[in-house]
Amino acid sequence: MSLPENSQRVLSYVDALRESAELEMSNDENVFVFGLDVDDHKAIQGSTSGLVEKFGPERVFTTPLSEDAMTGVAIGAAMAGMRPIHVHIRMDFLMLCMNQLINIAAKSSYMYGGSVKVPMVVRSMIGKSWGQGAQHSQALYSMFMHVPGLKVIAPSNAYDAKGALAAAIQDDNPVIFVEHRLLYPTEAYVPEERYTIELGRARVVRSGADVTLVGISNMVLECLRAAELLEDAGISAEVIDPITLAPLDTDTIVQSVQKTKYLLIVDNAWTACGASAEILSRVVETMGTNAGADMRRMGFAPTSCPTTPALEDHFYPNPVTISKRIFEMLRGTAKHWEPDSKKAELAYQKQFKGPF
Amino acid sequence: MSLPENSQRVLSYVDALRESAELEMSNDENVFVFGLDVDDHKAIQGSTSGLVEKFGPERVFTTPLSEDAMTGVAIGAAMAGMRPIHVHIRMDFLMLCMNQLINIAAKSSYMYGGSVKVPMVVRSMIGKSWGQGAQHSQALYSMFMHVPGLKVIAPSNAYDAKGALAAAIQDDNPVIFVEHRLLYPTEAYVPEERYTIELGRARVVRSGADVTLVGISNMVLECLRAAELLEDAGISAEVIDPITLAPLDTDTIVQSVQKTKYLLIVDNAWTACGASAEILSRVVETMGTNAGADMRRMGFAPTSCPTTPALEDHFYPNPVTISKRIFEMLRGTAKHWEPDSKKAELAYQKQFKGPF
Amino acid sequence: MTKAISDLLENSSRLDIDGLLRIYEKLLLIRRTEEAIARIYPSDKIKSPVHLSIGQEAVSVAVCDVLNAEDVVGSTYRGHAAYLANGGSLNQMFAEMYGKDTGTARGKGGSMHLVDMENHFLGSSAVVGTGIPVALGYAMAMKKLGRDALVTCFFGDGATEEGAFMESLNFARLHMIPILFVCENNGLAIHTKTSARWATDKLCQRVETYDIPARRIENGDIFNMRNAALDAVSAIRQGQGPQFLECFTYRWKEHVGPGEDYNDDYRGRDELKPWLENDQVTRVAKMISLEDREAIATAIERRLKEAEEFAETSPFPEPEMLYTDVFA
Amino acid sequence: MTKAISDLLENSSRLDIDGLLRIYEKLLLIRRTEEAIARIYPSDKIKSPVHLSIGQEAVSVAVCDVLNAEDVVGSTYRGHAAYLANGGSLNQMFAEMYGKDTGTARGKGGSMHLVDMENHFLGSSAVVGTGIPVALGYAMAMKKLGRDALVTCFFGDGATEEGAFMESLNFARLHMIPILFVCENNGLAIHTKTSARWATDKLCQRVETYDIPARRIENGDIFNMRNAALDAVSAIRQGQGPQFLECFTYRWKEHVGPGEDYNDDYRGRDELKPWLENDQVTRVAKMISLEDREAIATAIERRLKEAEEFAETSPFPEPEMLYTDVFA
Ligand SMILES: Cc1ncc(C[n+]2csc(CCOP(=O)(O)OP(=O)(O)O)c2C)c(N)n1
Ligand SMILES: Cc1ncc(C[n+]2csc(CCOP(=O)(O)OP(=O)(O)O)c2C)c(N)n1
Ligand SMILES: [Mg+2]
């Protein structure tokens, strides 16, 4: 499943989110958008802009700072047949509504014997850089992957963002929708019409022969950049984007690892009990004893996120650290290799500059 | 590190918890115990019984139903130099205070540059059986393992329960302390004096040659029972109890797997992004390419927990399903093997009978 | 005109004999159901925690009596009374407690998670307070969808201590959501009295600071509660937004399970006494003819017998059902 | 005696010229610090979000002025004013914003997580409302440890919407905890006005239903706020339990960052006008001699210059420091 280019139009991730919500709201009047500040002039970095003007304050509205109860409100409205999109400007704030998400949303269909549906979308953004620090930079999706009854999606490009958001809205289950802030300005070819992408289907975003790189969310881009650097070392990297984290498409990854015999999962989160642990475990379980593959994980440093750039720079995997890790896996630690520093600089993502 | 028997006294898990709290409270007047119903006549199934009588209501007190704020209160008191033990009768209720645990407790030492300590213990119980259902049976420790700054302990026997609780109380960090309800009546040799066990150190609870079984919390017992059943099939199982889930003692497990070449992690929780995923991933990463070992996970069914015994019985791993899985791993699916049904029945844990 | 007489007039002007019979039938149904469960429980046929409503029947019956068929009810793990007052199926309720496939949640929910969406009874939750914002969201949807329905949400005194309760009050009034909050204040959360959990008992005053009209009914009188509910419900239907009732009541049995626990050290039988004397089932019984009473009782015994048989003879869910309904 | 005169008398009876100078010094320090940050910010030397307190200085200064050295202060991500009013180190604060090893949190916290435990300033949190129960726990510990200290906890109007706030009020009064709650009501949460978030503005009445004395000071007058704080603090010291102040104030700058945003569509400059005219820094300046004013100003400019230099010249933390302090 490669990224289609059969559209002439280039659109940014943030506009894809906006457009997807607009199209789904036009199509189904039960869809509504709410959450802190969705209707102000900043419009969640633009991702909800124009919606209140088009659909009015009954369908696009802010809330008090009451994440816990507001999540219950979303659940109740969903049970009544509506399709709420509940927006949080930081994923960290979902910790305030874990009870409703884990104990009610995830369980209602099951606990009430299938007599209840909870079609809701919880959008939240992962922050990064500019000293956002320990409480504004977490990517806590593995907590949701852990719990049956929730779907989790983390698209890495505008095309998938639009299609996945539409699929999430149309889905009859609670969906945790994760957006990395640094992806917002990134562009892709995006058709103008409504479409969905299939949830639970990974995408090979770059073919390669020597190593399989699985990137999550923003780390897909970092992996692509690392893959470019690795060309200089004669290493051909395949890059896979799971897109949906729950349910997870293990097969696409396993097929690639069977070919390359090397797997590095690069997560935009901590590795302990993270998405990367789940992916690695599944590949091992699927491939069985004689996999003979080398499999590793990279993610946040096992620390809270510091604000100072002097440390923050070392907190995240980046194209250089990713490509060096791959080189070590494939060629051993005896040889030392550094990616070309000019190229590396180009590869590094543009720094996003606050304030936000 | 095997279980010491140099004590003549046999004590139940629940009494070990109680005794440990009592000894630590006697030793350090900054230790206090609070949480819903810690001071009523049921005393959290007996685990806090006698404490209010001995230490008075200033040091042992119930709270309003306000898990979120009460967790903040524990954190604040800990920052001021006290050592709160905050008790929750169900681990599921921790979802109400995730914000304080994840965004404040886990991060304070780091986020405030080491100028703050948060020495607190969060005790919580995992429920099981008697139709406790979806919201009273979750074991959500992997969420805490995911986040740097928290320690997580899940002792499986009375000796470790006493020593680990003391260690947790004396630790200068927030510790999530997990107790399976079905372990409460189980007994072990427990010294009368104060002692701690070393956090971050696993224990080989049964030596074996053919397969490594890692059990977590109550699943240690199920693994031991499965190991007995497997003797009939001529399979010698080594059983390891990590005790501390964060930080995790990978080495002890790896050593065993290097010997047995088979690893089954049996968790008392969901496998997706669970403790079992982390353990499997670490073993793979440590052993590298040529591990050649077969590694698998078992845990809760990937569903919410149903109340009816007709389904609940299939939700949990048990000695029969564990031993059969091992047999399959070692001998292949071609041969069919069932543990002796009489023995299996004996092996099954005594059913715990509600109401609670 | 004395207050007693005016109350009486008001009662009678609002409730005819049919109403009285209807109320008595509900009261007795709940009472007898809970007694049946307490009787059956030691047999271990019900393998799941039960939180009985005995003693608290009048609150649910009074409030549900003034609701329309389209209205929606949300309740708690102590939800038998509300479920039955709202017209839930006795057979399915018993089957659910027995863990049978024919139960309200096909055996997956048990007593704590009764549900009856056809009858507009929201599934209840065993995590205290969590049903409140969910009911609120349902009510918000009723308003947005232009449905002529309101939501009544029952919860205990303990639930009011959870932050989500206050968050819900604020949002309810801010958006003028058609919801009736009913606090069943039985003075206890498990074994802990309100005095050990509440800084003050000014709950209604607190609710009023959100401009949500609040009334406290302390005497357990089913007609007082019904009248208060009637006023509240008509205010809601007139678009006046959320309303609040705090109804004092008393839990006769232990917190969970079929027994009594007056010998445990947190309360004595003296506390029960006034509530026993004030028992609304007995009181309303006296207001109707012996004939009616017997007819109602006979019908209820028959229904209970049927329900027990239905539960006994229904099949357990097949093992494959473990994996169904994780997703809708 | 007119109210104005009695107020004046009351003010003067409580605050001498030294006090006035002390207050002016704090006000100006905060004002000039925030202006310096706004000036420096475009240089990108401060690579972290800043929530400036300009316009809101008087609340922190008034309250902190009546506290003892042993007392403890908790604040929010908009905490520069409270941090400085409580006597925090300007050098360390600047170093922290510059991400330097010499900062309050060794560069790991930034502006949103200022901390100064030696000075009893609790680390602040960027998750709204979360500091309230933490401050409460600290205050509970003070009482349990028999320390003669109270805790003052500052938070915004938005924080009062979080459930933890009400949970904290209840617990504070239930346990008679020595804490002063101070709500800095600037009428805004980011760009959303209170009217779009609050069902009513009866916050103080709500707090009073917990039997927590509450006072609202609407006029931004630093002496009124100081007097109210003085009363509240002495009540707390007399063991009367928690007290509450709601102080109206106004945020002059954008929510986060150094700019103004009166051309964005959520508020106009007309809203600012009365607050500008009522500026307490200017007002208090007029109450003291030109000489004192200049001396204070000169000293502050020198301190600011020093702090900037200190921050500039301090080293960044070494990369290994990424891994320190995860655990204590
Ligand atoms: C969030 C949460 N905390 C604690 C519990 C444990 N618990 C179960 S019932 C109960 C008491 C609730 O009291 P109340 O709301 O007054 O309801 P009642 O049982 O009196 O009907 C408690 C504390 C729970 N189920 N959920
Ligand atoms: C729990 C939480 N929800 C949302 C946010 C995003 N946010 C940051 S500041 C803010 C407004 C807070 O308003 P208030 O408490 O009045 O403080 P002020 O900024 O006005 O000083 C919001 C909503 C947050 N940081 N934390
Ligand atoms: Mg109660």
Ligand SMILES: [Mg+2]
């Ligand atoms: Mg504000």
